[in-house]
Amino acid sequence: xxxxxxxxxxxxxxxxxxxxxxxxxxxxxxxxxxxxxxxxxxxxxxxxxxxxxxxxxxxxxxxxxxxxxxxxxxxxxxxxxxxxxxxxxxxxxxxxxxxxxxxxxxxxxxxxxxxxxxxxxxxxxxxxxxxxxxxxxxxxxxxxxxxxxxxxxxxxxxxxxxxxxxxxxxxxxxxxxxxxxxxxxxxxxxxxxxxxxxxxxxxxxxxxxxxxxxxxxxxx
Amino acid sequence: xxxxxxxxxxxxxxxxxxxxxxxxxxxxxxxxxxxxxxxxxxxxxxxxxxxxxxxxxxxxxxxxxxxxxxxxxxxxxxxxxxxxxxxxxxxxxxxxxxxxxxxxxxxxxxxxxxxxxxxxxxxxxxxxxxxxxxxxxxxxxxxxxxxxxxxxxxxxxxxxxxxxxxxxxxxxxxxxxxxxxxxxxxxxxxxxxxxxxxxxxxxxxxxxxxxxxxxxxxxxxxxxxxxxxxxxxxxxxxxxxxxxxxxxxxxxxxxxxxxxxxxxxxxxxxxxxxxxxxxxxxxxxxxxxxxxxxxxxx
Numbered sequence: 292x293x294x295x296x297x298x299x300x301x302x303x304x305x306x307x308x309x310x311x312x313x314x315x316x317x318x319x320x321x322x323x324x325x326x327x328x329x330x331x332x333x334x335x336x337x338x339x340x341x342x343x344x345x346x347x348x349x350x351x352x353x354x355x356x357x358x359x360x361x362x363x364x365x366x367x368x369x370x371x372x373x374x375x376x377x378x379x380x381x382x383x384x385x386x387x388x389x390x391x392x393x394x395x396x397x398x399x400x401x402x403x404x405x406x407x408x409x410x411x412x413x414x415x416x417x418x419x420x421x422x423x424x425x426x427x428x429x430x431x432x433x434x435x436x437x438x439x440x441x442x443x444x445x446x447x448x449x450x451x452x453x454x455x456x457x458x459x460x461x462x463x464x465x466x467x468x469x470x471x472x473x474x475x476x477x478x479x480x481x482x483x484x485x486x487x488x489x490x491x492x493x494x495x496x497x498x499x500x501x502x503x504x505x506x507x508x509x510x511x
Numbered sequence: 512x513x514x515x516x517x518x519x520x521x522x523x524x525x526x527x528x529x530x531x532x533x534x535x536x537x538x539x540x541x542x543x544x545x546x547x548x549x550x551x552x553x554x555x556x557x558x559x560x561x562x563x564x565x566x567x568x569x570x571x572x573x574x575x576x577x578x579x580x581x582x583x584x585x586x587x588x589x590x591x592x593x594x595x596x597x598x599x600x601x602x603x604x605x606x607x608x609x610x611x612x613x614x615x616x617x618x619x620x621x622x623x624x625x626x627x628x629x630x631x632x633x634x635x636x637x638x639x640x641x642x643x644x645x646x647x648x649x650x651x652x653x654x655x656x657x658x659x660x661x662x663x664x665x666x667x668x669x670x671x672x673x674x675x676x677x678x679x680x681x682x683x684x685x686x687x688x689x690x691x692x693x694x695x696x697x698x699x700x701x702x703x704x705x706x707x708x709x710x711x712x713x714x715x716x717x718x719x720x721x722x723x724x725x726x727x728x729x730x731x732x733x734x735x736x737x738x739x740x741x742x743x744x745x746x747x748x749x750x751x752x753x754x755x756x757x758x759x760x761x762x763x764x765x766x767x768x769x770x771x772x773x774x775x776x777x778x779x780x781x782x783x784x785x786x787x788x789x790x791x792x793x794x795x796x797x798x799x800x801x802x803x804x805x806x807x808x809x
Contacts, residue, residue, distance in 0.1 A: 294546060297554075297660060298558075298561075298663075299664045301627075302561055302627060303626070303627055304564045304624065305624070307619030307622055307623060307624075307634075309731055327794065341729065344803070345728065345729035345730060345785075347801045348580060348581040348729070348730045348805065363557050364662055365624060380635070418678065419627075
């Protein structure tokens with residue numbers, strides 16, 4: 292992050308106590324909610340490493356619940372997230388694991404949608420409220436949520452990537468970073484596209500309409 | 512000197528300000544306008560929002576007894592604030608600024624809303640010292656916002672050339688940097704020149720160089736809250752020294768480099784891991800055990 296904004300130094304406005312253990316946790320879980328299509332009927336969280344060690348004192352458990360409910364890192368209700376979940380009739384569970392993670396501040400977020408569909412997201416809080424999503428439904432991915440991000444689940448066949456990037460070019464959306472991942476040759480594949488401009492709902496619909504081989508698309 | 516190069520270090524910032532005959536905060540605002548492609552009004556309005564949240568966090572911590580999630584802290588800002596009315600050793604102004612700084616970090620520990628400056632753990636210093644100084648001297652919100660931009664410029668140079676995280680460089684990188692930022696802000700808002708602001712920033716860092724990050728139970732409470740009180744007073748003292756005409760023998764940029772080198776040399780036990788210092792004293796360990804037992808509940 293070479294080009295710091297003054298608001299990276301004086302800011303962010305956030306609910307305490309920790310940018311990594313609270314604000315970062317809210318962001319992780321909020322992104323998981325978006326990947327689940329904003330449809331959260333039930334949510335389960337597992338905290339690893341330093342999240343598990345000191346998560347209770349930092350309110351990491353509350354932060355994760357808050358993010359899954361759609362709250363942002365400066366929401367004053369983060370502290371009451373468990374009560375808010377109860378009021379909304381969303382069962383939540385939190386587990387503190389002693390399994391050693393790759394990164395000290397790691398959480399697994401498993402969201403069940405109203406149709407029973409399960410979204411399983413693994414992410415890391417890498418410091419200063421910044422995060423990294425490292426796994427979606429068992430597939431290794433990598434994006435930070437710093438930029439508007441498209442997560443596209445697609446068929447592993449020639450041409451899909453070219454079509455998507457072509458449509459984005461037509462829409463005048465510049466791709467900052469792009470990565471592709473797959474379970475195996477010809478199997479389920481994901482691409483993550485981080486862009487300089489936001490990809491609006493109309494643009495997302497256009498990508499779905501014009502590109503073949505796309506199974507699912509989420510904007511984060 | 513181009514605006515894009517002005518924030519490479521303290522010396523380039525000083526030269527840019529001199530060539531254009533502007534204070535540091537003005538250079539900071541111009542850079543942000545250029546970088547963000549937003550208007551000056553939007554950027555200044557955004558900083559006013561930060562000031563509002565800062566002030567609300569000071570007031571909340573001074574007017575009520577807030578309690579942290581862990582139960583380890585809370586209410587001490589209020590105690591110092593009340594005591595400070597009756598001839599404290601550190602003086603009325605310093606004592607109130609210290610109490611204000613503690614108030615913010617207590618609010619932070621209670622899962623209240625704060626503005627990281629540059630981090631959540633050091634969020635009390637700039638808010639406490641600037642707002643309390645402004646209250647006593649009748650500074651307008653616009654003036655306080657200018658001070659926040661000055662502070663941001665100093666923090667930016669530390670972030671680019673060193674580190675502003677406890678995990679990266681110990682407590683000097685958090686409460687030390689915050690005190691540097693605040694000292695520079697107080698100098699500029701009081702009419703001091705950019706060179707004096709940089710001297711104040713250099714002196715504040717020199718005073719706490721090497722300070723380790725050893726949070727008890729890994730939480731942003733002990734010793735963080737009281738170190739914010741110290742940071743506020745450190746900043747005010749260094750602002751006074753710079754305004755009195757005292758200079759730093761070691762220039763600001765060299766202090767930043769030294770602080771970074773020291774930060775990297777600080778063993779990992781003393782960089783936010785809670786594996787050394789106060790965190791591993793018998794009492795520190797007992798407190799950590801007690802906090803850990805909280806995990807099972809809810």
